[in-house]
Amino acid sequence: MKTSRQVAVSEVEHVVVNSLQGKFGKEFDRDESSKTLITEDDLRGLEPGSKLRVAENVKFTALAQDIVNDLKIELIHKQARKSTAKVRSVAVGSDHGGFKMKEQLKAFLTDFGLNVRDFGTESEDAVDYPDFAHAVAKAVSGKQVDVGIIIDGAGIGSAMTANKVPNVRAAACYSTALAKNSREHNGANVLTLGAGQNSFEEVKQIVEAFISTDISEERHMKRVGKIDNIERQYRK
DSSP states (O other): OOOOHHHHHHHHHOOOOGGGTTTTTTSSSSTTTTOOOEEEGGTTTTTOOOEEEEEEEEEEHHHHHHEEETOOOEEEOOOOOOOSOOOOSEEEEOOOOGHHHHHHHHHHHTTOOOOOOOOOOOSOOOOOOOHHHHHHHHHHHSSSEEEEEEEEEESSSHHHHHHHTTTEEEESSSHHHHHHHHHHTTOOEEEEEETTTSSSHHHHHHHHHTTTTTOOOOOHHHHHHHHHHHHTOOOO
C-alpha cells in the first residue's frame, strides 16, 4: 500500500504545467531552416531562451545576431541529409492553392543541401498560376537553376504554361514512378505538382525521386533530342 507521500510524489512526477504544455518535448520553438539569411523580422516574437531551428550554414544580419545574443536564443542547426540529388539548385513557385505546400517543400529541399530560389507566391491570396509557372520556367530555361518545381491545384495548368518556354520540359507527376520516368526517359527539368492530388508525405517522395534521377541512356537522350528538334521548328 502506498503512503500519502509516495502518491504525492508519483503524481507530481507526471504533471505538466498547462502553460508549458506547448513547449514540452519540442525540439525547437520556431523553424527558419529554409532561409540562408536571418533578419530581425525572423526573430520577432521569440521569448528569451527560445529554441530556433536554422540551416547549417545560416548567416545573421548584425541586428539579428544582437537579438540572438541578448535573448540567449538557442540555435539548433539542421544537418543536411545524405543527399542522392543529381541537381544542386532548384526554383520553386506556386499559386495560392499550392502556397502552403511550397513553404513546407522549401525546408525539405534544403535538407538535401540544395540552393532553393523561391519565385512566389507569398501568401494564400488569390493569384494566377501562369505568372508563377512562367517565372520558374524562365529560371530553368536561362540556366539560373538546374530544375524547377511548381505547385498549383492540379499541376496541369502549370505544366502547360512552363512548356511554352524554350528549353523547358515540364511533367505533371502524381507518383514516384512517374517522377523517375519523367527524368530518366524524358529529361524533364520542371516538375509540376497538384496540392489537391497528393499529401505532403507523398509529395516528398515524388520530389526526392525527381531530383535523385537523371537521364543517362543514349536511347532516351536521342528521343529527347527529337523533342527539342520539334520545338525548334516552331520558334519564331
